[in-house]
């Protein structure tokens with residue numbers, strides 16, 4: 001489904017997401033896909049759609065230059081000023097689910113995802129932590 | 145597949161197929177009772193489950209509307225999701241982890257032990273630990289609980305290694321990888337765990353005890369189980385003498401059906417059990433069925449919970465292996481010198497990045513969130529679960545305006561922390577932080593409670609009919625052939641995770657029903 005967002009607004013949305021979830025290690029792809037998820041949600045929800053269109057255009061009015069021209073720190077400050085607005089809250093609600101559900105993000109964070117089809121971790125390191133001694137696994141107290 | 149007639153009034157109807165209902169159904173079938181289990185959710189099995197947090201949640205969690213009020217953080221952060229409960233055959237026993245501590249003797253006499261606490265509606269259970277112990281034994285054997293009755297312990301996984309080393313350093317002694325209801329080696333026809341790390345999403349392998357893989361297949365094999373998925377009970381019916389005569393339910397095609405019954409047992413998990421009794425109000429029971437005490441829905445408990453995360457400068461990979469196979473029990477002791485009554489357990493917990501980012505600091509974004517998430521790989525986690533105080537005003541009611549797909553008012557869950565809950569939580573967070581700091585944490589993060597996974601107390605047991613809803617066997621004080629068979633009967637919550645006790649009580653209840661009702665008659 002399509003939204004009424006312009007290409008420029010779509011880029012602003014990506015920049016908003018990068019400012020809201022600033023990970024130095026994340027490539028652009030996950031932010032772009034998250035913007036896509038926000039757009040999809042908006043296409044199916046007129047209220048969100050309206051908030052998004054108005055909110056993105058308001059975002060460009062916060063400083064003398066457009067939001068996408070701001071340095072990272074200023075962009076963060078601008079978003080802070082919008083904390084609690086229906087626009088920002090609605091966008092972040094969708095985004096936090098989509099961004100951290102992105103498999104490229106999982107790779108970057110070191111998470112391996114589905115494991116059952118690979119036989120679990122029983123032979124693949126469920127206990128490979130080696131920087132602490134192996135602890136006992138039975139209590140020294142008598143069972144209840 | 146067995147089918148009993150809708151007009152067969154000899155059957156026992158069990159509402160809900162989770163830990164309580166599924167166990168009760170099996171125990172009744174074994175004793176020769178024709179048993180109809182009505183389950184609101186679909187019949188999914190391991191092959192259907194997803195190794196993916198959101199997909200699994202969307203597939204199985206109860207996402208029909210509910211509302212939340214009160215000063216708890218949940219009403220602000222998750223106003224439409226006060227609880228995490230599964231709507232599927234097997235109920236929440238499909239998503240549970242498996243931690244299986246027992247109650248302690250003093251926890252069944254909370255009112256006598258803790259005294260009269262301002263604002264707390266404490267009451268002693270009408271059962272003692274020694275009465276419960278034989279049923280705990282049978283529940284543990286049934287569930288294959290590790291560390292008990294010769295079942296071997298689970299091995300230490302990465303998350304446990306951090307947790308246990310920290311525990312040792314701060315001087316704790318009572319820590320172990322269980323008791324935990326997942327097979328370390330094959331047991332009861334089910335395989336040993338492959339440590340795939342997916343517990344809260346349903347165990348595709350079937351090593352974890354659930355009513356889906358353990359109780360219901362056994363009940364089915366007796367030929368006496370009529371399991372009807374996608375059957376949502378909307379009303380319990382009664383006659384002019386005040387006896388239950390059956391239930392009305394909406395079937396998978398959306399048609400309203402009546403199933404007659406000799407006995408009705410409600411095991412919808414505390415929020416839905418209370419809702420169903422309230423929805424079943426009638427001229428004879430104007431405040432809800434079995435509610436002459438006014439206690440239906442009240443004294444809702446959810447355990448005092450929190451999560452503590454430790455982040456390190458080396459990898460942990462907490463997501464590998466059994467999620468909750470790690471328990472520190474030292475703080476579950478009776479010791480009112482800590483500034484609160486009741487005790488708590490610390491248990492390992494792991495989330496994937498999707499849930500971690502969503503729940504670690506609800507509502508948070510910006511660097512304060514991303515710095516925590518960046519440390520994901522090097523994070524160890526523990527969950528706190530402790531006794532919370534029953535309060536009359538913590539309560540499940542019918543939500544005025546909000547209705548479900550059948551047009552029925554949904555449950556509103558109102559909750560305020562008791563001062564004792566707050567004191568316990570902050571003690572537990574301090575101790576949790578100490579455990580991780582003892583093994584070199586570079587950062588400790590405290591996470592507030594999640595939507596409630598333990599839901600208790602809304603139809604509590606009491607000796608006197610005026611103090612609660614059901615008697616010592618879970619039979620309604622007001623309706624002689626109506627039983628409640630889940631955690632809503634808990635008089636107080638104790639520190640222990642509830643499922644072992646729910647299962648023990650269900651076994652005991654089945655035995656009682658079998659002595660009170662001859663097969664085929666009432």
Ligand SMILES: Cc1cc2nc3c(=O)[nH]c(=O)nc-3n(C[C@H](O)[C@H](O)[C@H](O)COP(=O)(O)OP(=O)(O)OC[C@H]3O[C@@H](n4cnc5c(N)ncnc54)[C@H](O)[C@@H]3O)c2cc1C
Pocket residue numbers: 159160161162163164165166182183184185228229230231232233234235236237239240241242243244344375376377378411412413414416417420468597598599629630631632641642643644646
């Ligand atoms: C993520 C997670 C982890 C957990 N880990 C642990 C643990 O380690 N240890 C522990 O002890 N406990 C744990 N629990 C809690 C445990 O799952 C519950 O205590 C237990 O499942 C409760 O059993 P129950 O029979 O009361 O309800 P459930 O198991 O929830 O079953 C209730 C069933 O009733 C059905 N139902 C409700 N209303 C109706 C209706 N009107 N008509 C028909 N059907 C209806 C529901 O769809 C559901 O299937 C965990 C829970 C979660 C969510």
